[in-house]
Amino acid sequence: MDEKQLYINFGKAIGDETRATIMESLCCVWLSVNDLVETLGESVKQPTVSHHLKVLEEAGLVYVQQVGRNRYYTLNRRAVQVCCNVVVTRLQALTEGDVIPLDSIPVLDIP
Amino acid sequence: MDEKQLYINFGKAIGDETRATIMESLCCVWLSVNDLVETLGESVKQPTVSHHLKVLEEAGLVYVQQVGRNRYYTLNRRAVQVCCNVVVTRLQALTEGDVIPLDSIPVLDIP
DNA sequence: TTGACATATCGACACTCATCAATATATACT
DNA sequence: AGTATATATTGATGAGTGTCGATATGTCAA
Numbered sequence: 001m002d003e004k005q006l007y008i009n010f011g012k013a014i015g016d017e018t019r020a021t022i023m024e025s026l027c028c029v030w031l032s033v034n035d036l037v038e039t040l041g042e043s044v045k046q047p048t049v050s051h052h053l054k055v056l057e058e059a060g061l062v063y064v065q066q067v068g069r070n071r072y073y074t075l076n077r078r079a080v081q082v083c084c085n086v087v088v089t090r091l092q093a094l095t096e097g098d099v100i101p102l103d104s105i106p107v108l109d110i111p
Numbered sequence: 112m113d114e115k116q117l118y119i120n121f122g123k124a125i126g127d128e129t130r131a132t133i134m135e136s137l138c139c140v141w142l143s144v145n146d147l148v149e150t151l152g153e154s155v156k157q158p159t160v161s162h163h164l165k166v167l168e169e170a171g172l173v174y175v176q177q178v179g180r181n182r183y184y185t186l187n188r189r190a191v192q193v194c195c196n197v198v199v200t201r202l203q204a205l206t207e208g209d210v211i212p213l214d215s216i217p218v219l220d221i222p
Numbered sequence: 223t224t225g226a227c228a229t230a231t232c233g234a235c236a237c238t239c240a241t242c243a244a245t246a247t248a249t250a251c252t
Numbered sequence: 253a254g255t256a257t258a259t260a261t262t263g264a265t266g267a268g269t270g271t272c273g274a275t276a277t278g279t280c281a282a
Contacts, residue, residue, distance in 0.1 A: 015122030069249045069258045080202045084195040091138050091191045180228045180279045
């Protein structure tokens with residue numbers, strides 16, 4: 001997958017409030033699906049949580065490990081760093097000299 | 112707006128391919144709406160571009176400047192940096208001690 | 223003022239997707 | 253074997269939104 005599609009999928013992932021909450025909950029700790037349902041205060045049902053976890057897994061944003069009947073998830077923080085880095089890289093001037101003023105406009109400075 | 116809502120809106124913004132393309136096109140240059148339509152290769156009509164620009168403007172991700180009949184937009188690269196920084200901050204271990212070694216998965220300390 | 227141009231807004235449509243109840247699948251325990 | 257637990261999957265539904273044609277608004281020029 002190319003860089004652009006990578007960060008678009010990343011955007012879709014963090015662009016939903018429930019998924020954002022799940023990602024924050026999975027930061028630096030392993031949680032089972034039911035743990036997550038409990039963490040979310042029963043406001044989201046188990047199938048919904050499973051659905052979001054599948055999305056996150058397919059986006060490479062979580063690690064999964066099966067232990068007995070439980071499936072534990074944790075955030076792939078490295079992937080988050082990579083995605084953010086790609087975004088910033090593609091949306092910033094490569095060098096200071098890349099700032100392009102538009103001739104046809106009197107005085108327009110890039111903020 | 113709180114940090115979480117900020118980066119959720121940021122995710123929604125970059126989570127759409129057309130908007131992502133627009134943001135990349137607006138990086139480091141001022142473009143009018145018609146310039147953008149042309150840049151996008153006529154694959155997207157003007158009302159659609161205006162719609163996306165409105166979304167980006169409300170998310171604080173673009174600067175706008177009116178010159179005569181034209182409305183020029185450019186990417187607010189500082190805002191992009193801030194959003195990415197917020198995401199990384201909220202999705203990373205606060206201290207090194209919180210880091211879970213991803214390689215040594217066998218041992219799971221689940222409450 | 224009239225006409226031409228640039229952009230925003232409106233209304234409608236189609237499509238994506240978040241959600242959940244019901245069900246299926248898988249594993250553990252007795 | 254059977255029962256209980258944990259999670260995934262299915263199917264349906266509703267909300268959200270990307271898209272565009274048509275139209276409105278605003279600006280400049282003659």
